[in-house]
Amino acid sequence: METPMTQFKTLLAAAALAGAPGMALAEGCNWTKPDQVTMSCAPGTVLDAASGTCVAEATS
Numbered sequence: 001m002e003t004p005m006t007q008f009k010t011l012l013a014a015a016a017l018a019g020a021p022g023m024a025l026a027e028g029c030n031w032t033k034p035d036q037v038t039m040s041c042a043p044g045t046v047l048d049a050a051s052g053t054c055v056a057e058a059t060s
Helices: 004-028
Strands: 045-048 053-056
Touching: none
Parallel strands: none
Antiparallel strands: 045 053
């Protein structure tokens, strides 16, 4: 026969194992939009950080 402390430890371990998948999903899945968006410009143009648009590349 199990002691009350052993039963408690067993229930605690079972609860932790039962909740683990939910915790993993909450941590690893990002359901929101990404914080940063990658933008690429056509050849010969560069991204102007101030306006957020592509502008002709200055030549020197």
